[in-house]
Amino acid sequence: MQTVNGKTQATSLRSKYRWRVVDIVIASVLGVASGVIFWAWGLAWTPLSGLLAFTPGLEGLLAGGWLFAGVLGGLVIRKPGAAIFTELVAAVVSALIGTQWGFSTLIWGLIEGLGAELVFAIFLYANWRLWGALVAGAGAGVAVGLLDTSFTSYAALELGFKLVYFFAAVVSGIVLAGLLSWLAVRGLARTGALSRFAAGRESTVAV
Amino acid sequence: MSVPSAATSGFATPVAGVRIRARDWSWRHAGRSKPAVAGLSFDIEPGERVLLLGASGAGKSTLLSGLAGVLGGDEEGEQTGELLLDGRLPVESRGRIGLVLQDPDSQVVLARVGDDVAFGCENLGVPRDETWRRVGSALAAVGLDLPLDHPSSSLSGGQKQRLALAGALAMRPGLLLLDEPTANLDPAGVTEVRDAVARALAGSTATLVVIEHRVSVWRDLVDRVIVLDPDGGILADGAPDRVLSDEGERLAAAGVWVPGFPPRRPLRLPGATAPGLELLRTAALGIGRRKNRHSAPALPPIELSVDAGLATAITGVNGAGKSTLALTLAGLLAPAAGAVEANERLSQGAGPHPHAWKSRQLLTRIGTVFQNPEHQFLAATVRAELAIGPRALGLPQGEIDGRVDGLLSRLRLEKLAGANPFTLSGGEKRRLSVATVLATAPRVLVLDEPTFGQDSRTWQELVALLAELLEAGSSVVAVTHDADFVEALADVEVRLEPRLGAGAAFLGASAAVLVR
């Protein structure tokens, strides 16, 4: 009887960080689904964001919705580059569906993803617990806060409003991107959809 | 070994069939305690055509995935034994294997027909000119006569499955694996796909392994049947006639559609309930798209009535608007023209138009079962799922528990009460989606393709359940392709004919109402 199981230590370490086809496709799908959800959110809540336009700074609270994709991708795939890639795909989808930012959305997606990615990297891609997700969300919030208050129309606001925006973005990142993503991954694992991922196997009991 | 040089349609040059060898092979998914497939040993010669049968959970799909080399690596499961294709591992045989899966929508890779078929060739490093030659011959082999830049999303289910088949054929595989390719298709699509496979394999020496639970579709195409045992190993292996006569009854009991062992039908006496107790009625109802209410031509009016104790079947070709009609009758879609009117005995004070009813009012009046059960799941456990409807009505907890327990036992879901709805099998999901609708006892039940892709056992149970409901005075409206279903249950058949405009744009549907 022949078992096909002999792998050396070195190759198993490399394959731990190498992306499988299913990793790439699921990361892309999560980005795409996040883009669709954000489009639907935009449809349902345009009056709200119109209202918030007159209370600037607080718009930062909505920023977290954008950052959700990166943290989600990182938590599911658990490999280097997951947060950046997923966030980038979500940005592409939203740019295609048509937002005001067009191409800059891609730059923003890249840097927002980077914010979460750096946090995961600092944790050496080993912390997938709730607080790790929250910090990653905060990281993405910091990234978008800095970007928006430097380069977008928010850069033209007074310093006070800029600070409000920045902190609102960080809070939004922690709650909408960090907490919600972590809950979503836990829920997904329970449905059995993540059976090909470590994220799906750790919270389910062997059947 | 010499390969006969026959005229091979779909293959410009003859392709050597793959030899499969399994010795005590088993696979256990990571996270499960029992192996999905255990102790399989068999040999399949190059060029053999094999039909793989077995009860749900016998591991047929796992075997096929193993043959295709897509089961995953060490962190995804544990393999013991040996499974070799021409003496090599399946993972090393990319390009020698073609795989077609069950879901038409989730297999299309690229947005244009030609590009999607060329995808496999690109991955194998085939030079550009040769790739497009293969694309042309593969599309011809499956009978898809479409321009190469035709959008792949606007294909019908049968066309999408043929597209997937063309994509596999373009790689010139020696082994063709089909995992329930016709399960999600209407009868026309099933024939299309089957004929395409027959045409593609005519005169070729490629090996074929197909899983399907409708035996009659593939019986004439295969020369060997292997039946897997859910407890491990092989139950039967041999020529189709012999295996089907030996194991036919056991297979039929396990849910396989074996010709000669059809599922039992309920005894429905026509006209058992006095007709005429009308519940829903349409008044010049038009379904379709109306851009401009004033200038566009009038939509053909549909007149039908839904009566207590009677079953109405809505039939018609794909794209005729059957689902649109069902959703309009169910009060979920606004009528494009005319109206749906509910009789007072149904609406009981909620107003004449179901579309204007509140969500909670719909619960006890019209229940809808969707084509994809997963669209309906709201809760994390089966028990919670069943409790959602009664809870939305504000019933006391004791009453809710009573109803939930009753439904769990009636639909044989007790063992699954604590499981997550998404982890259920196809048949269990279907039963659960019907159960959730019954929890609030609506008088009218609207079902969209209830028997789609179901095995014969679930089919039997569903039909029996619906017959019971009809006896009790409810009304059933079902959109269906299934001729057996119509035969067994329907008192009225509404056949829809699409009206198409320029560029095959859907303009509306006209209906012919036939009383059986």
Add this chain to the structure above:
Amino acid sequence: MSVVTPTIAASPIARINPVAKLLAAVLLSIALLLSIDWISAAVALSLESILLLWGGLSLRLLALRTAPLWIAAPLAGITTVLYGEDSGAVLWRLGFVSITEGSLSLGVAIALRILAIGLPGIVLFATTDPTDLADGLGQVLRLPARFVLGGLAALRLVGVLIDDWRQLAFARRARGVGDRGRIRRFGGQAFALLVIAVRRGSTLATAMEAKGFGSDIPRSWARPSPFGTREVLLIVVGAGIAAVAISVSVALGSWEFVLA
């Protein structure tokens, strides 16, 4: 027709390699992002409009796709006017709100800037087929094919997922929860969509892998992605517009570097 693959009219712009359009849009966006002043934005906007109209994009399509811009620009402009950095004479003040000469000109600058930055991006996406863009990214920029094509394949699912979203909404109304709790319902619906998306993705991944995707075999490209003089010209023109906008603004003294 999916929402992300609009029918792309055969205009001269559409035929240019998407990578060239991408690079031109990048150059313009970065150049305009560096400053908030109305002159560079106005110059860029006018030059872009000339280029695009000459490029053959139909006005109707352009207006339709740039609609979000026409809403966002005035809104952002007004916000800036009311809450922006103040300088110069005060025109009106009430609590936190203050309109000054400075904030007024800033508001105009912001509005123009949104239009100038957004326009090339939107045109890029309105005239580019995603498959062609992926071919370009893989062949011209040599980005890893696995990621580019994996992303492209998932992108195709957008139309399917939007249909799923609609079915999910119907189902919620039919299940009796469609009346109250919009936020909670949205959350539940979003989660259900994620589950469906992951399942579809897993099937897609299996199908792609079975077709040899992701293996070590060196890949060929069935569709060529030509990058010639026309493409280089576009990038040069894009850089040119950026350079003209910046220099005019610097020359007239209204350049305001953002990070200064």
